Amino acid sequence: MAIGVGRTHGAAIAEINVTPMADVMIVLLIIFMVATPAVLTLQDLDERLRTALESRREPTLLVLAADDVSCARLVAAVDVAKGAGAVRIGLVER
Numbered sequence: 328m329a330i331g332v333g334r335t336h337g338a339a340i341a342e343i344n345v346t347p348m349a350d351v352m353i354v355l356l357i358i359f360m361v362a363t364p365a366v367l368t369l370q371d372l373d374e375r376l377r378t379a380l381e382s383r384r385e386p387t388l389l390v391l392a393a394d395d396v397s398c399a400r401l402v403a404a405v406d407v408a409k410g411a412g413a414v415r416i417g418l419v420e421r
Contacts, residue, residue: 369407376411386412391419 380386388408392401408416 369403372404373407373411376408376413380412385414387415387417388413389417389419391421 376388380388390401390405390408392404405416
């Protein structure tokens with residue numbers, strides 16, 4: 328308990344508690360740190376696909392996903408491929 332100089336007993340304290348705001352900022356920092364590598368890898372994929380598809384006569388792409396890849400990541404990769412210029416995209420099954 329802090330002792331305030333010049334305060335009367337029972338008076339309201341008009342100070343802002345910044346602890347909840349700091350907690351929220353730390354959580355947001357962690358979320359952005361986790362989400363950033365996924366964004367960077369999709370950007371790298373876009374650049375690599377653009378350079379690979381430019382040299383082809385017919386921009387066709389076959390996708391073989393690993394077993395541990397989620398459907399959401401697969402759909403995101405297919406969207407990146409379409410944006411990079413792939414006209415035909417095929418999914419390969421093992």
